[in-house]
Amino acid sequence: MRLPPFSSLVALEAAARHRSYSRAADELFVTHGAVSQQVRKLEEELGVQLFARRGNQMEPTPTGAALAAQIGAAIDTLRQGVDGARRAASGPIVISTGAAFATRWLVTQLARLSAETGELDLTIRVEDRMSDLATDGADVALRFGEGPWPGVESVRLIDEVLFPVCSPALLERHPIDKPEDLLHAPLLRHTGLPWSTWFHAMGIEAPQLPPALGFDDSSMMLDAAAQGLGVALARSGIARRDLGDGRLVRPLPGEVDVETGHHFVWRAENPKLPRILKLRDWFLKETEGERAR
Template structure:
């Protein structure tokens, strides 16, 4: 015998609850829904009677969610995120636009040159970039692809490794001419440019020396900067020696604006990946762009 499905409450009562729970006010929910406060209160009452439990604690001029209300709000929020994502995916089925997310540094120093190269070969495919240092979840955010840094141990995503993280010192040719750097032991005496950011777990000179197997003692950190773009500009201007990523130096700067004073480098064991939602069929433009980026990743590393 088939199990009878429990009917959902009326959608207008769910809408009234969602707005009230999000705004924590029947009055503000009524304004948003273009209803009277009394209408919203009645819809909430109908919903509570239908579910057989209170969803709000009413106090003088304020409301609070009960435990049942909190559970229901979380379920509705998850459902709305799924609906928004479905709408985004559906809208993208017949479009040539591909949306990709990446960190600020990755977007600026690797992804943008890749896109410029890609567009010369595929001018009919438009690329939209979401640059943010807040990790993007392709299940929740409206993106086709995302570049994510880490160990690759993420559930419910399909991943493709772009390249391993490798970090090494760089400086301008002019700086190297005036400073003797013949071995790693010469680096502590140089003017070191420090990146004070969380784009990598290994961006500091102290960590780099430790992984390189050296205890340098006191370091001369002449500049501490908050983002990689400033570090790159300072190094190109001859202000000292910076740490660079194998993918983080534009092709046109290699051996011209910046050089490797030493052959020493550190591999961190972490990598950059392209990910998308597991078991989801990408659009044809997104698949073309993904395959192209994977190939470009193998060609773009400064070795």
């Protein structure tokens, strides 16, 4: 069954609460006549009297009072829902990201990110696990991997390539002019980036490499390389700052394309979606030169 117009229901509730059409009109920013007309139309539609005049007051009938009470409860429920939606759309945008990308790339861009998007309310959450963006309070994930992932939207920001890096001081101590020279240089190991990947791409059948300092954190490995402890196999997405600052150099031009990359990930149903999409567009523009595919 079709409901009466919402404006008529609101007029009834206000008039019953104030016992006055005039005061209801003031609350609703309409005229006395408009409230009277809305109530009259509602009475005609329902086929029942909702108000009776008692001196200077408009008293709701028992039916009118009962209906007004239910409308008031419904309005309170609607108001709570709207307030909840407003709160959900406001507040900080929580960005989940891995430690290496956070410290090597993101932290250098935060000032420009806020200034150019106008988004000042950001919370950066550094964590090793993959945020699900549904139950853990994160709004955006800067994920490293192949993508895409089920249940979320994603765009690729940076295509990864792998290449050797070292400190300028180490390069002076261990001149490296060709890929084979790396076989005689101290090599830093990463548990997820075997040197064999790069050597095979360069056409070199690498022998069993001797024991060396190993890491499971890419950022720490780059710091170790910058201290001259060895040559690291770096991911392009997190080595940019160190190469630009001169802390690290590339001793050889050879590099290897890999399927993994950095992605901007979000959920389409997030109530902060307009703000999230604005951030997405900024990240895409900022990394435009780092995507080859």
